[in-house]
Amino acid sequence: MTPNAPSSSAPSSPDASPIKDRSGVRVFSGIQPSGRLHLGNYLGAIRRWVHGQGATESFICVVDLHAITVYQDPEQLKRQSRELTAMLLASGIDPDRTHLFVQSHVRAHAEASWLLSCVTPLGWLERMTQYKDKSQKQKSIKTALLTYPVLQAADILLYDADEVPVGEDQKQHIELARDVAQTFNHTYGETFVVPQPKIAKVGARIMALDDPTAKMSKSSSTAKGHAVLLDDDDADILRALKRAVTDSGRDICFSDDPEKAGVNNLLTIYQLMTGKSQEATLADFASARGYGDLKKAVAEVVIEEIRPIRERYRQLMDDPAELDRLLAIGAEQARAVAEPKLVEIKEKMGFAVPAALR
Ligand code: AMP
Numbered sequence: 273m274t275p276n277a278p279s280s281s282a283p284s285s286p287d288a289s290p291i292k293d294r295s296g297v298r299v300f301s302g303i304q305p306s307g308r309l310h311l312g313n314y315l316g317a318i319r320r321w322v323h324g325q326g327a328t329e330s331f332i333c334v335v336d337l338h339a340i341t342v343y344q345d346p347e348q349l350k351r352q353s354r355e356l357t358a359m360l361l362a363s364g365i366d367p368d369r370t371h372l373f374v375q376s377h378v379r380a381h382a383e384a385s386w387l388l389s390c391v392t393p394l395g396w397l398e399r400m401t402q403y404k405d406k407s408q409k410q411k412s413i414k415t416a417l418l419t420y421p422v423l424q425a426a427d428i429l430l431y432d433a434d435e436v437p438v439g440e441d442q443k444q445h446i447e448l449a450r451d452v453a454q455t456f457n458h459t460y461g462e463t464f465v466v467p468q469p470k471i472a473k474v475g476a477r478i479m480a481l482d483d484p485t486a487k488m489s490k491s492s493s494t495a496k497g498h499a500v501l502l503d504d505d506d507a508d509i510l511r512a513l514k515r516a517v518t519d520s521g522r523d524i525c526f527s528d529d530p531e532k533a534g535v536n537n538l539l540t541i542y543q544l545m546t547g548k549s550q551e552a553t554l555a556d557f558a559s560a561r562g563y564g565d566l567k568k569a570v571a572e573v574v575i576e577e578i579r580p581i582r583e584r585y586r587q588l589m590d591d592p593a594e595l596d597r598l599l600a601i602g603a604e605q606a607r608a609v610a611e612p613k614l615v616e617i618k619e620k621m622g623f624a625v626p627a628a629l630r
Pocket residue numbers: 302303304312313314315316317318437438439440441442475476477478479487488489490
């Protein structure tokens with residue numbers, strides 16, 4: 273560990289940072305183009321990014337460099353980056369209010385990742401639960417699977433982001449980004465804003481429909497009955513929700529009891545989709561005749577919200593040139609922030625940055 277590295281629980285206040293010379297909150301988040309989007313992505317992350325637009329300065333990044341930490345078919349990767357962009361726009365990401373771009377279009381991310389890996393102790397990375405989980409599933413573990421959170425730290429720190437809205441599964445990675453920022457600041461002088469993870473109180477962990485004790489995830493999202501996908505048609509959504517695993521009882525209630533995880537998950541989805549309180553949600557099911565009624569009501573609200581997204585998505589996919597145009601603008605906006613920051617990092621570390629690269 274770096275001798276003067278702070279402990280991982282060191283308190284920090286991003287607003288008090290002397291290097292922050294702009295007003296307003298800056299938000300950064302990312303999402304991998306590595307599978308079809310599901311309801312968990314939507315409720316845990318995307319919808320929150322959409323709602324935050326305008327009130328904050330937002331950067332949303334399609335993290336293709338992260339996606340290749342497990343093998344991606346090259347043709348498919350290209351297609352998936354476009355599809356994800358279209359789905360984000362269809363979900364309400366507004367390119368006039370959000371800088372939406374692809375990570376590999378801004379070279380500073382890869383370069384900053386190397387620089388930050390030089391201040392990141394190996395032990396911090398080996399402790400990451402996502403690394404432990406994912407590496408168990410691989411025959412040959414690639415180096416980048418381990419260094420993945422350093423690239424994520426680079427993504428965030430290059431933009432001096434104040435807030436990082438993500439689902440619960442990313443909390444540990446954002447905490448690592450904070451530790452990396454603090455270590456760098458201690459070693460080379462104040463350089464980075466220390467970012468805060470922003471995790472929703474409700475919906476930060478939407479569970480799988482076929483196994484409500486596991487989170488809904490992209491890697492299993494195409495397995496039958498696992499998830500509602502954002503490009504599913506109405507019949508698929510209805511079928512997936514009707515088949516959702518519940519318990520053998522009849523009690524429709526919010527509960528931490530693992531037995532009730534399926535019902536709890538369905539109620540959470542309903543609550544988020546309708547914007548109702550827990551009480552109002554339960555009141556809607558006071559006269560329900562069983563889980564069948566609950567599943568039908570959840571399917572109705574999900575279908576109503578997903579249908580226009582799917583329709584906009586299909587229109588957007590018909591015009592790939594327009595998607596590329598929007599991404600080119602987003603990348604330019606991102607580079608305008610990331611490139612000077614990279615120069616600052618390099619200068620702090622002692623590189624003589626040639627005038628042409630400033
Ligand atoms: P990923 O699918 O790993 O690219 O995640 C994209 C975003 O969706 C991240 O902010 C995740 O934390 C969030 N997310 C992924 N799965 C879920 C889930 N089951 N519930 C809530 N949020 C999720």
